[in-house]
Amino acid sequence: MKVREYADVVHRILCALGKSEHLTVWHKTSSPPYPLYCLHYAAKDADAALIYVSAGIHGDEPASVQCAVRLLELLAAEQHNGVTFPFDQYNWIISPCDNPYGFERDIRENAAGLDLNRMFENPYRSTETTFIAELLLRTQELNKPKVRLALDLHEDRDSNGFYLWERRASTTLPVGNEVVQQVGQVCAINQQPQIEKHRNEKGVITLLDTVTTKGWTRGRFLAEQIQTRCLILETPTTLELETRIKAHMVAIQTAVKQAIKFQK
Numbered sequence: 001m002k003v004r005e006y007a008d009v010v011h012r013i014l015c016a017l018g019k020s021e022h023l024t025v026w027h028k029t030s031s032p033p034y035p036l037y038c039l040h041y042a043a044k045d046a047d048a049a050l051i052y053v054s055a056g057i058h059g060d061e062p063a064s065v066q067c068a069v070r071l072l073e074l075l076a077a078e079q080h081n082g083v084t085f086p087f088d089q090y091n092w093i094i095s096p097c098d099n100p101y102g103f104e105r106d107i108r109e110n111a112a113g114l115d116l117n118r119m120f121e122n123p124y125r126s127t128e129t130t131f132i133a134e135l136l137l138r139t140q141e142l143n144k145p146k147v148r149l150a151l152d153l154h155e156d157r158d159s160n161g162f163y164l165w166e167r168r169a170s171t172t173l174p175v176g177n178e179v180v181q182q183v184g185q186v187c188a189i190n191q192q193p194q195i196e197k198h199r200n201e202k203g204v205i206t207l208l209d210t211v212t213t214k215g216w217t218r219g220r221f222l223a224e225q226i227q228t229r230c231l232i233l234e235t236p237t238t239l240e241l242e243t244r245i246k247a248h249m250v251a252i253q254t255a256v257k258q259a260i261k262f263q264k
């Protein structure tokens with residue numbers, strides 16, 4: 001049964017595209033009734049860091065999609081209505097809803113019953129993960145800017161607070177702690193010592209280098225194929241939608257600020 005309309009998401013994407021000449025389509029599938037979109041925002045400075053934001057690969061995690069669409073709308077707007085973070089000083093690729101079938105029905109999987117975030121050993125077995133692999137591999141083409149930071153937005157039904165997975169090279173400085181501290185001003189942080197059999201240090205689960213214990217997730221694909229740092233952000237689904245969107249937004253801002261500072 002449908003509980004949401006993907007058409008509403010598409011409508012907002014197209015509105016944002018119509019508002020700003022900095023926004024263009026980076027990658028798209030026609031695949032009716034669920035065309036997949038990835039948008040590119042070009043900062044005035046072409047050399048500014050490129051950030052990849054993805055959401056909704058699990059359809060029952062709606063705050064992720066809402067946050068990614070809002071980010072697009074913020075980038076498209078001339079006025080940022082009290083938002084002080086300089087979003088427009090970075091280049092972005094944003095795919096706001098990677099599993100529209102699941103999104104409409106509030107289910108984790110796609111129409112074929114697949115958990116798309118376990119498909120990246122061979123992403124070309126489903127339309128949605130093919131789309132993700134293709135858009136990411138485009139960043140590997142000659143003369144294309146490389147992704148400096150990837151942020152994959154999720155939610156967790158079983159969590160009593162926000163937490164994140166930080167997948168990075170052991171030579172890279174961590175930023176997860178700072179992100180959790182800032183998000184802690186918006187909502188509770190999950191303090192359980194273990195989450196999904198991984199050690200949770202005050203809201204941060206660290207996956208160094210080529211850890212494989214999470215299976216073939218997008219994060220692993222990013223680490224192995226794109227060689228980029230990835231934060232997987234998890235808001236607790238039990239909270240109000242607006243609080244979860246805010247938590248994601250604060251996490252994005254903090255992660256960008258910290259990660260790009262360290263990489264310069």
Ligand SMILES: [Zn+2]
Pocket residue numbers: 058061154155
């Ligand atoms: Zn998820």
